[in-house]
Amino acid sequence: MTDRQPRPSPFCLRLTPEERARLELDAAGMTLAAYIKWRVFDPDSPPPKTRGKTPVRDHQTLSRLMGLLGQSRLSTNINQLAKAANSGSLAADDLTRSALERAARDIAAMRTMLMQALGIRGEP
Incomplete structure (x- = not known):
């Protein structure tokens, strides 16, 4: 048996979808719990450090990228190329090389967009 302190009872707060979206954005x-505790009990201090979550800097770019990935057959095509190579x-004719180069450019562009949306600096 351990000497753990009992966990505090949960607190429930009902929000409209718009209110929750605003809280999540802010x-x-x-986490919403950490954010609400900070705002209620210690709003004059700097925000507490998060556990490795990187805030999204550009929601529009991230949404655009997710849409592109959803429409893309990139993963299927790369899987087929890998299977054929194995x-x-x-x-390896000119058409195949061109398709591979185009896929590599598309992946690099998506990587750049994702890094920018997450506020991560790329390689120099």
Whole structure:
């Protein structure tokens, strides 16, 4: 048997979808519980550090990127290329090279968009 302190009882707060969305946006990577506690009990102090969550800096870019990924057949195409390469049936003609280069450019562009949306600096 351990000497754990009993956990405090939960607190329930009903919000409209708009109010919750606003809280989540304002929390910027913090859990809602941590954000609400900070705002209620210690709003004059700097916000507490989050546990590795990086706030999204650009929601529009992130939404655009997620839409592009949802419409893309990129993962299917790359899987098919990998399967063909592993079986030895990948013909490396000009058309294939062009398709691979285009896929690599698309992936690099998506990576850049994602890093920008998350506020992460890229490689120099």
